[in-house]
Amino acid sequence: MKVSRFIQLSIMMFLEFFIWGGWFVTLGSFMGNNLESSGAETAMAFSTQSWGAIVAPFIIGLIADRFFNAERILAVLHLMGAVLMYQMSQASGFSEFYPYILGYMIVYMPTLALVNSISFYQMKDPAKYFPYVRVFGTLGWIVAGLIISFVFKWDAAENIANGMLSNTFMMVAIASAVLGLYSFSLPKTPPQNKGGALSLSEILGLDALKLLKDRNFLVFFMSSVLICIPLAFYYQNISPFLTELKVENSTAWASLGQVSEVFFMLLLPFFFKKYGFKKTLLFGMLAWGVRYALFAFGNSGDLFFMLILGIALHGICYDFFFVSGQIYTDSKAGEKYKNAAQGLITLATYGIGMLIGFWVAGQIVDKNALADGTHTWQDVWLFPAIFAVGVLILFGIFFKNETIKYKA
The missing domain is CATH 1.20.1250.20 (MFS general substrate transporter like domains)
Known part of the structure; x- marks a missing residue:
């Protein structure tokens, strides 16, 4: 695999998991402090990940595998995610916050499969090369946590009390917009089942x-x-x-x-x-x-x-x-x-x-x-x-x- 291609995919994977790690880890503290949510309400917020995972096969099976290039769908989904992340940063109550996080996870969870598909398509030997690309995703998650703690200190006790964790959503909104625009420059990954009919059981x-x-x-x-x-x-x-x-x-x-x-x-x-x-x-x-x-x-x-x-x-x-x-x-x-x-x-x-x-x-x-x-x-x-x-x-x-x- 060309070095330039490897760098492209590694940046994509880094941003993909920087986005997830930049807000998901601190979500529980944000819910309890900023929104004063109960344990049940916090559970509902985290459960949106599961609803996104349930909906994801429909998006991948019905759209990505049949009609549009994977990198273009990745771009659109992350641009949508940037808007929803911004709205989450502005929410002041659980009832206002929940529709945005549900919508966000529905558009984010399919991107986990899309970044894998884009990577696999560009590799002659995925078993050999994919782990080296995927590890940049883990690094992205780690860097997000380090930035929150050591650069901005949003998770310091006094800053949490002052509602500073809402800034994590703003940070991720910017990163999501960056990845959305960057995705248009990724290698072309055409539909794998173009024109083919898929049954519900296959999806x-x-x-x-x-x-x-x-x-x-x-x-x-x-x-x-x-x-x-x-x-x-x-x-x-x-x-x-x-x-x-x-x-x-x-x-x-x-x-x-x-x-x-x-x-x-x-x-x-x-x-x-x-x-x-x-x-x-x-x-x-x-x-x-x-x-x-x-x-x-x-x-x-x-x-x-x-x-x-x-x-x-x-x-x-x-x-x-x-x-x-x-x-x-x-x-x-x-x-x-x-x-x-x-x-x-x-x-x-x-x-x-x-x-x-x-x-x-x-x-x-x-x-x-x-x-x-x-x-x-x-x-x-x-x-x-x-x-x-x-x-x-x-x-x-x-x-x-x-x-x-x-x-x-």
Whole structure:
């Protein structure tokens, strides 16, 4: 791949995840402080990610795969996102804010698939080159957190109290506009199914439901949905949790999870080959239970290292389960159902699983809210810790070990 092409795609990926990391991490704190939202309302805001994931296949399947170049749709969606982000920065109440965040996630979530499609189309060997492009996305997320904490200090306690987190939406609106305009300069990526008719089952990846006849894949599928409930607790509560404990530069500390994601992504092939798929996933699920126990019993004082260790475990939690799961799904699907199977897993996890997870997290947070606006965080974090261990036990019992082919 040409160096100029690599640079183009890397900038695209950097901006794509800079945009997501620039507001999603601090959303929980923004909801509680700027909008004075309840746990249930915060859950509704985070759940828009799931609704976006559910709608995304329709946008990709009905439009991107049939009529227009992917880079042009990417441009239009991010320009629309810039406008919606600006409106979110101006909102003063939940009822005003919610329609904008819902609209934004409906236009943003399809872009995650589009940047992948654009990248894959330009690569002769995606397995070799894509990780080097994708890592710039993780770097973009990290840089966004560092800017919020160290450049503008919007997540400092006094600035949060003064409503400064609304500036994160303005920053992202500008970045979204930049990526929207930049996307018009990206390499052409024509429709992959131009003129072809797609059924509803093909768009949603439902053709891959045949894979559920395989007992192992069914156990993996159900475990993927269930483990998204603990995952939702992390995304929804890490910022309010650190903010309430008065942790300085909380957004930067939270980005440590993405740093570890890069590290453990490099270790994944080693674990996968040495221990196999089942043990790798069990490592991932065990890490979920351990990290939430660390959050439950750590503090911002002498046990602050426990919070940092819990955040750093994000790499194992995410890579060892979700990335391994994508590899397993690809190996089980075969050529005919590869795309459909990945679409089905995405719909089940980011769609259904996290939709349930955000709702559960909102209920648990409200149940443990105190009169002064604080929370009994130990009880909040123990729920997903125990839940993750339960999923681990069920997966360990019912999933029979099998050898699958994997090209590192």
